[in-house]
Amino acid sequence: MIRIQKAFLFSLLLLVLAAGAPISGVRADDSKEDSLYQRASKALDERRWDQAIEAFNEVVRQGGSRKDGALYWKAYAQNKLGQRSEALETLQELSKSFPSSRWSNDAKALELEVRQGAGQQVAPEGAADEELKLMALNSLVNTDSERAIPMLEKFLQGNQSPKLKEKALFVLSQSGSPRAREVLAKIARGESNPDLQMKALRNLAIFGGRESRQVMADIYASSSDTAVKRSILQGFMIAGDRERLLAAAKSEKAPELRMDAIHQLGVMGAQNELWDLYRPESSVEVKEKILHAMFVSGNAERLIEVARNEKDPRLRRAAIHSLGVMGSKASGEALVSIYESDKDPDIRKQVIQGLFVQGNAKALVDLARRETDPSVKKEIVGKLSVMGSKEATDYLMEILNKN
Numbered sequence: 001m002i003r004i005q006k007a008f009l010f011s012l013l014l015l016v017l018a019a020g021a022p023i024s025g026v027r028a029d030d031s032k033e034d035s036l037y038q039r040a041s042k043a044l045d046e047r048r049w050d051q052a053i054e055a056f057n058e059v060v061r062q063g064g065s066r067k068d069g070a071l072y073w074k075a076y077a078q079n080k081l082g083q084r085s086e087a088l089e090t091l092q093e094l095s096k097s098f099p100s101s102r103w104s105n106d107a108k109a110l111e112l113e114v115r116q117g118a119g120q121q122v123a124p125e126g127a128a129d130e131e132l133k134l135m136a137l138n139s140l141v142n143t144d145s146e147r148a149i150p151m152l153e154k155f156l157q158g159n160q161s162p163k164l165k166e167k168a169l170f171v172l173s174q175s176g177s178p179r180a181r182e183v184l185a186k187i188a189r190g191e192s193n194p195d196l197q198m199k200a201l202r203n204l205a206i207f208g209g210r211e212s213r214q215v216m217a218d219i220y221a222s223s224s225d226t227a228v229k230r231s232i233l234q235g236f237m238i239a240g241d242r243e244r245l246l247a248a249a250k251s252e253k254a255p256e257l258r259m260d261a262i263h264q265l266g267v268m269g270a271q272n273e274l275w276d277l278y279r280p281e282s283s284v285e286v287k288e289k290i291l292h293a294m295f296v297s298g299n300a301e302r303l304i305e306v307a308r309n310e311k312d313p314r315l316r317r318a319a320i321h322s323l324g325v326m327g328s329k330a331s332g333e334a335l336v337s338i339y340e341s342d343k344d345p346d347i348r349k350q351v352i353q354g355l356f357v358q359g360n361a362k363a364l365v366d367l368a369r370r371e372t373d374p375s376v377k378k379e380i381v382g383k384l385s386v387m388g389s390k391e392a393t394d395y396l397m398e399i400l401n402k403n
Helices: 002-019 028-045 049-062 067-080 084-097 104-116 125-143 145-157 162-174 178-188 194-207 210-222 226-239 242-251 255-267 271-278 284-297 300-309 313-326 329-341 345-357 361-370 374-384 390-402
Strands: none
Touching: 028 049, 028 067, 028 162, 049 067, 067 084, 067 104, 084 104, 125 145, 125 162, 145 162, 145 178, 162 178, 162 194, 178 194, 178 210, 194 210, 194 226, 210 226, 210 242, 226 242, 226 255, 242 255, 242 271, 255 271, 255 284, 271 284, 271 300, 284 300, 284 313, 300 313, 300 329, 313 329, 313 345, 329 345, 329 361, 345 361, 345 374, 361 374, 361 390, 374 390
């Protein structure tokens, strides 16, 4: 039951994080731009060309880091609709505004295709041919990888839709040959467009072994792109590479990346590593992040220890809050014990809130019965009055009957 509760709470936490404010270090404008870009890409994958053009236009108007990619895919969609002159104008804007863009090679290839097809009707059969070609390549990888892999590499350098390129990358990632790993590593290092790079990094984490993790580590060490580094940290988590995540959590200079490494350690359940990080750390802010990661990992034992023994009140309150959200029997008993032994009003108030969050009406009723401070008892009763449980209702009726 406890495991189910943890899984549910963790899923809920992810939803809250996804729906709420952006992670520290990521501007709200960037988050909005990413959301618009994903919506436009979805329209592109579903061949809703008009809607894709409109959505990519919104990304362009944002003027953020994805403007060049948005211009490329806008031109791609215009070409699919037969809007050849408009597509060429969009590609010209891309070339003029971003002469050093990583989309430049893709844009040149697309421009050639548009010019070759100028004045001709768009052949919808082309998309179906791409699908069939990819199916054939998928089969060929398993029988003759030496022939298939160069063809896949060429396929990835062409003007196929992002969805087809992602499928091609998936096929490439499943091959265990050194040549396939080399091609995937080139894309992951950024020798293609940024969208494909992120997908290559993810695939290295999912399908790769020791060599792939080393490739990710090398890219992390050489890259100055925060988004790339963040993707690699997530990749280390997926690949189960605690050692490299711990190294980033200890030595990463960029605060947002260090915090992300700590979070990923929590997601993968690295309880011992998090405790080893917590003890020598001097920054209260970093310690708070480690406590949150302990909560994500389900480490109630260490959170209880911090809640009882930590000298810093802010960190004690953070640990108590996490214990409340965890909702286990052990955490509830620990909160009651802390309430009874600690006289700090702020700590006791946090305990009351923690018990309320975990829906522990029984514990709150027991505290209310023993509490001698009228103002504190009133606060506990206030919490019970909105809980709606049988224990809370019975106790409230008891108060009413006495009066």
